[in-house]
Every structure is written in structure tokens, then in C-alpha cells.
Amino acid sequence: MKFYELAQERYSCRKMSDRKVEKELLDKIIDTAIAAPTAVNFQPYKLFLMDSKEAKQNIQKVSSYTFGADTFLVLGAKEKDGWVRSFDKHNFAEVDASIVATHIMMEIADLGLATTWVGHFDAPSLKKMYPIMSDYELIALFPIGYAAEDAAPSPRHTERKSREEVLEVL
Secondary structure, three states: HHHHHHHHHOOOOEEEOOOOOOHHHHHHHHHHHHHHOHHHOOOOOOOOOOOOOOHHHHHHHHHOOOOOOOOEEEEOOOOOHOOOOOOOOOOOOHHHHHHHHHHHHHHOOOOOOOHHHHHHOOOOHHHHOOOHHHEEEEEEEEEEEEOOOOOHHHOOOOOOOOOOHHHOOO
């Protein structure tokens, strides 16, 4: 699929089927995340594949936005590892992690799978459950699966600001 078509057609899926995601597809998603560009290639992020039965149950404890998925990725940004712009000391760790997150979402869609970027989860509780996450700002939870037969985009999916609202030509 061409990128423009993929960008237009992917949507935040909020209803997954019970079909299990194949390991080969998860590997492609992870490889695509690793290939994402980051500032000065510092790669200040970590992916956490929530794959055990306990991990999946814990995800349900920290978010009600799991949408029936059986597979979850959590993405964190590590500020101390991010590139810092010298002019204003802006740290790019979360920007880089957001680039990675976008690659994840687009690869999931390109593979015929479904997801949505979940920001509504109890990150402090997740860090308590998994101390390995404690040094990261947890920015995204991705439930990953196959869209249910009756899954559909939100009515807001196609609502976009006009070109005039988002573009200033200087």
C-alpha cells in the first residue's frame, strides 16, 4: 500500500477479534520500531512487550482501554538518553518515542492488524509493577490484534482541520 493511502485508511481500532497475532508479525512491528529515526540516532526509548498471562492481566489493571486485544506493547522514553537542542535545552526523548510510536501504528496497519494509541493508562502503577520501566516516561500503550468483524472508525475519524487552519506559508 502507498503511504498516503495507509495514512488515510488506518484508524484507531477499538474492537479486536480473539484471533492471536502471529510472532512473525510482532517481530516485523518491533523491527520497524527499531528502524525509526531519532535525533542524533540516540534511540532514547524502550519497548515492553506485555506477553505473559500476568503482564496481560496487569495491563487490564492499569487501563480499561484494551479493546479485547491479547497483545500489548508499552513504549517509554528515557529523558537522560535524549538529545538536547543547545539553543533552548529542549530534550527530544519524547519526540523520538513519538516517532517510534507512529512507525509502530503504521506498520501494524500495513500488516493488516489493528491498534490505537492509548494514553489513558496508570503509568505510575505500571512502573510499580515493573521496576524496569521506572526510568522511562511511559507515553503509549498499544493493544494489538485483528480488528473484529464489526469494528469501525470513530465518526470523528475523517474530521480534519482545513489546510488554511494548519498551514502558514511564510
